Amino acid sequence: MAGGVRRIKLGSQGLEVSAQGLGCMGMSAFYGPPKPEEDMIKVIRHAISSGITFFDTSDAYGPHTNEILLGKALKGGWREKVELATKFGINNHIVDTNLVVRGDPAYVRAACEESLKRLDVHCIDLYYQHRVDTNVPIEVTMGELKKLVEEGKIKYIGLSEASASTIRRAHAVHPITAIQLEWSLWTRDVEEIIVPTCRELGIGIVTYSPLGRGFLSSGPKLVENLTKEDSRRVFFPRFKAENIEHNAHIFERVADIATKKGCTPAQLALAWVHHQGDDVCPIPGTTKIENLDQNIGALSVELTPEDMTELESLASEDSVKGDRYVAEVATWKTLDTPPLSSWKEGKIKYIGLSEASASTIRRAHAVHPITAVQLEWSLWTRDVEEDIIPTCRELGIGIVAYSPLGRGFLSSGPKMTENFVKEDFRQHLPRFKPENLEHNKLIFEQVSAIATRKGCTPAQLALAWVHHQGDDVCPIPGTTKIENLNQNIGALSVKLTPEEMAELESLASEDSVKGDRYGGLSSTWKNSETPPLSSWKPE
Template identity: 60%
Template sequence: MESSEQIEMPRVKLGSQGLEVSKLGFGCMGLTGVYNSPLSEEAGIAIIKEAFNKGITFFDTSDVYGPKTNEILIVGKALRQLPREKIQLATKFGIAGFDLNGMSVKGNPEYVRACCEASLDRLGVDYIDLYYQHSIDRSVPIEETMGELKKLVQEGKVKYIGLSEASPDTIRRAHAVHPITCVQMEWSLWTRDIEEDIVPLCRELGIAIVPYSPLGRGFFGGKAITEAIPSESFLARLPRFLGENLEKNKELYAWLEKLSGKHNCAPAQLALAWVLHQGEDVVPIPGTTKVKNLESNIGSLKVKLSEDDLKEISEAVSVDVVAGSRLPSAMEPFSWRFANTPLPK
């Protein structure tokens, strides 16, 4: 089931405000580095166009990717070669600075507006379909941030609003100011902590979930298993890809590989199919720099799993036996799990 031939891309409602997207999105972050060397501008544009030609219309970027070059060089230029009215474009603001020692975040109204205007310019568009707060600034009441986002919606510069790495309390408070269309959170077979609190809350409020890193940052696609990690890659800093943690986690991959044979698909396809089966309100955004991986991801839509299958996979690749935290220690304070602790100065 490696090929995506003859697969008609399903379309789903994202949240309850009317946004419709392809059931599978495309995360653009990796096109300008982070995990591997950046693609050339031509190669990045080509894979976005290839994804669109295969039915993907939901593309995700951010002002911090590159930084800024992801919006300018790849997404913006690719969009000019595609019919804008058929694209659902998501971008983000809020991470003002980022390196391996941590991040700085901002959410004050002036910053929100400045970021939106700058992204519109870089992307070369009149409006952003879905605008996320990428990371929550706990020094600014979420009501103030949302108030400015609401103004941007009223002005037509933004169509829908999303949150990323937001705690349940933040989501509920933000939604009271203006409807939240979706939350973007890490969700995969080895990162499942949103299932207890975030997912039920979103379903109560009519908010969709957009899982990022649905393949475990590429682990279930063979990163560090069948494919070496470059020393400069962000993955080389993630605890789950290091030393004894990696050796233990390879056992999870072996289990998944064994199960994928039963379903006549690749391990990556089974892992992505598991995420896709979590609900109609779930739209994962795997990213890739290779057409063969794009085709494999789309092929996961053909993998049909029963409730018994889902249970078997969940138990075989149990989150309880995942070794290592999901983020480097310097970045953990910015996770939604740490919402009640002050951010580093």
């Protein structure tokens, strides 16, 4: 616990950070002109020496210059001592109130590469989407971020100002480690939905502007000293003249309680955030070492349940006058993304798996919806019915049945083996071996007898059995002859009663067929599990 700053776990994926971070935005942008680089490097390094190791920046701050500043400050062995977070997504770098936000895969990757260069690092510890792109499904953005994790360019993924539904959808693609949101004594709207969602999913909470953009440190006098370049004059209605007088009363009451507690208003406001839980990490910004030290002191301020109640009663959401942002700036309340089905970019439309286990199907479907699973299903191959078919139906996945005619056996019976050419791989399959063929021909003879009764061919009967499994099943019999193709199409007209289905299934149960499907010649869904994602170590 260097410098008296304790450590906390952020999220559920292993990221550990100092219990308080440092927001670096104001060093380069938005709160007046950029500060001298040499002075800011001293502040950053003083923070590290004091135990603050979690640093927050963005490619939009400057633009770009804040990342460059942080990169310079972390040279000379300092990088190894910190957890570095940056953000992407705001494409026009906040030059006015109309933000241009992008989350398409090409932009995500390009933004990451540029941030790595500016920060002069090989890997970003925590990479946030700064604002959600309402034109791109969050699953698409997350898919590219997931690739960046797999490639070792980022370690953990975060979102900023995301709605609860977006958080859930993103977390289903790849675990979200942290949500960045504005949470302070005068900004508490996240408590109803966003904070509970994060806690349900095991996602850490990073609170920006925990001091109300300086208001909870200095009160209304702050406004008197804002320079013309200060964004608080433009973006934030709470600092407007018509609201500041009302909001001054909140600061006065916070200051009174702080005096009673023997701390500053800023320390009291920060302590309130710290007392929200060990899954919460505030990242107050400052450009002065004395303010940094004061903020660290907030970690030592103890608040009783009565203190917390008193603070919350005077600074409820309804008691603050003015919105957080002007209407043109989107927040989590207006930042849902379109459904994944709306995404039209790409070289493929739908995704399928073949010969996949039930657990693999579930894991794949959690990343992106699986449209179809291809599997061998026929009267003499029914092992998929116990586990694979129910899994597909539970998840709404279509079933494509290959070899529905038992690789021709249910069309021609054992005589087909007499015509195998030397290149025909079926001669190597166990069911076509002489020691098994004599037994298996009994199944074909019984199928043929029922087909004769039905007035159809054995192939049509076998195909009809597959068609009767359900409207979510599509068999794909192969043929090289038009007459066989026409015969296969005719199977669609063959009607089977429940009694006939039961009769067919009794004579062609899984146990009644002799010989494995492949033997050792090929893997099947029974031995095709994939390793856990955590084991993946890209080159």
